[in-house]
Amino acid sequence: MTASMTAFARRETHQPWGSLSWEIRSVNQRYLEPSFRLPDSLRDLEPVLRNELRQKLARGKLDLTLRFYPTNENSQLQINTALLDQVIEATEQIYARKPTAAALDPLQLLQWPGVMQTAQIDEERIKAEALALFALALDDLQAHRNREGEALNQLIEERLQQITEHLSSAQNHLPQALALWRSNLLERAQKLQVDMDSARLEQEVVLLAQKQDVAEELDRLTTHVKEVRRALSSKGPIGRRLDFLMQEMNREANTLGSKAMSMDMTQVSVDLKVLIEQMREQIQNIE
Template structure:
């Protein structure tokens, strides 16, 4: 089953020590291009997160945002007593050298950097929850991409059915086009009162048929249609292969138009190019 590169997923969890939320947005891109936005305290997890991402996705431009909200009620204030004792000792030494030193202000001592510390949440637990939640968000994203891919596959199949119909029509138009050309030559000769050599006329018809023969183009287009259907049933990334097939189909449709002998064949070429372009635009979103 094919997957679209356009998707969105959001996961969050609430624990006694705080809340975590992952938000992932994905759009089409030729390669895999992730952009992580992580809290500074969890920045060291980026390498692990990138590795997990590459295991599940092959293409797409992704914005991945992690938000961490620690629970303030869960934090206790811890007094750094060794540092406080050093500050008091140093302050007393300074005071002893001053004639009229003001008494020490306990609140000022508490404001000194490092004297008061918040109890830290278990770092390993936080990181484990970050990774677990990330895996869940990635699974949701991939499920969304697969649903989008299923819709794209249905749309592409509709276009393939229409292309097949036009190819069948082109096969039917060719003999009629040759006969119409033969009749046109005879009618012009009759108006000009010119005698036409039947044998020479048939030779010209054969030469024109060889020059305007589009059987190879039609056969290749049918083969490409078969290959597109096969790719749509293939597991894994197929976007680049489908894009290549669209280029080949468009080339054959152009050749078909250049060899067109009447308006019917020209119209077939135009309709094919329109359908191929519609498919190509949607294929840009396929992983």
């Protein structure tokens, strides 16, 4: 199935302990290039996320953002009164030994490590939920890429059909074009009054006609069209293979233009190159 590299997906979940949301944006890229933005508390999930991503996608530049919003309960600050009492008792011992010590600042007490606490959160549960949500978001992204791919497939197929029609027209026109080219060449030779054996002249004309013959280019283009269609119906990443086929088709179309024996054949070459370039632009987005 043809898959586009351009897609977007968003998933979120709301739990008693807070909310999680994933956003994934994907654009075309020669290789797989993910960029994760994760909360510090969930940063250690990145290797697992990268591994899951590689199992499902082969190409594309992806921005993957995970946001975590804890509930107010979890974000409220709490005082560890037992530890605070120990700190105050220690400061009182200092005052007992040195009554002239500076007055105690309550803010300094709050800054003592462990005195201020937030409500405990089950981090393992949050990580498990983040991974499950990521899998859903990735499925949504793939579905979007597949829908885009179907549209690209249709656009490419339309151009392949037009190319097939041009090739058929050129093949039908080829015998007539060769005969006309041969006739014109013989006529010019006669006007120049070239003193040459008629058999030798005919031999030279045949050799030149063989060099100008574009039947092989037309056959190769027809084969490339079939190969493009075969690739579009195959499974797995096909973007690089299609890009290679576009290069080969463009090379054959250029050769066809350089060997054109008539204006009709020249126009076929131009039309083919336009259609091939249109396909190449679409193929840049295919995985």
